[in-house]
Amino acid sequence: DTAVSQTPKYLVTQMGNDKSIKCEQNLGHDTMYWYKQDSKKFLKIMFSYNNKELIINETVPNRFSPKSPDKAHLNLHINSLELGDSAVYFCASSRDRAETQYFGPGTRLLVL
Amino acid sequence: EDQVTQSPxxxxxxxxxxxxxxxxxxVSGLRGLFWYRQDPGKGPEFLFTLYSAGEEKEKERLKATLTKKESFLHITAPKPEDSATYLCAVHSDRSYNTDKLIFGTGTRLQVFP
Structure with a gap:
């Protein structure tokens, strides 16, 4: 059984397009996160949600908008994609805030 | 500012x-130190959490230890399947209330037969 799943696994798109990445967890966790991993493999948090409430909103462009329809889902919508948005985006979840985080398989985004 | 540095x-x-x-x-005050393993093309896989100096955790060939300034991940008699990038991350007093994990840049381990 997949604990944290993301779709799609790969996303290739043109500059200026709008795209969404979906994340679902079946662990019963209350907190979910979005991370960006750059080409040097550095993981940096973008957003976190606890019980559908936004907790962290790091300095990311407002073209990125997270949406949590329920505790098990956290989606990431990106408007007007730019070349620099190319990266791997990971979703994660934890039982509660500041507890061990479990990661999804990642979505590889390539903006051409 | 909180910082995490991994070597080599x-x-x-x-x-x-x-x-x-x-x-x-x-860090401003350690709340927890986490070790993850990441295989190419996959998400980080949780290995250990350490909370206080002197604490040790073991899993198969891996053993994680913690002091007040650093953590070590000891690999005993590694096998090729241990090849991966190992990531360290911390929760600090400063980041605790915001759930923010501060990651290091990782150590890329290759084990040859």
């Missing part, structure tokens, strides 16, 4: 050649 950046070992990976941290 890359490590090549012969199968059976034990070694250690280092994670040194400078």
């Amino acid at each position: 950046e890359a490590l090549r070992l012969q199968e059976g050649e034990s070694s250690s990976l280092n994670c040194s941290y400078t």
Whole structure:
């Protein structure tokens, strides 16, 4: 059984397009996160949600908008994609805030 | 500002050649230190959490230890399947209320038969 799943696994798109990445967890966790991993493999948090409430909103462009329809889902919508948005985006979840985080398989985004 | 530094950046070992990976941290107050393993094309996989100096955790060939300034991930008699990038991350007093995990840049381990 997949604990944290993301779709799609790969996303290739043109500059200026709008795209969404979906994340679902079946662990019963209350907190979910979005991370960006750059080409040097550095993981940096973008957003976190606890019980559908936004907790962290790091300095990311407002073209990125997270949406949590329920505790098990956290989606990431990106408007007007730019070349620099190319990266791997990971979703994660934890039982509660500041507890061990479990990661999804990642979505590889390539903006051409 | 909280910082996490991992060394070495890359490590090549012969199968059976034990070694250690280092994670040194400078934080406002450590709430927890986490080790993850990441295989190419996959998400980080949780290995250990350490909370206080002197604590140790073991899993198969891996053993994680913690002091007040750093953590070590000891790999005993590694096998080729241990090849991966090992990531260290911390929760600090400063980041605790915001759930923010501060990651290091990882150590890329390659184990050759």
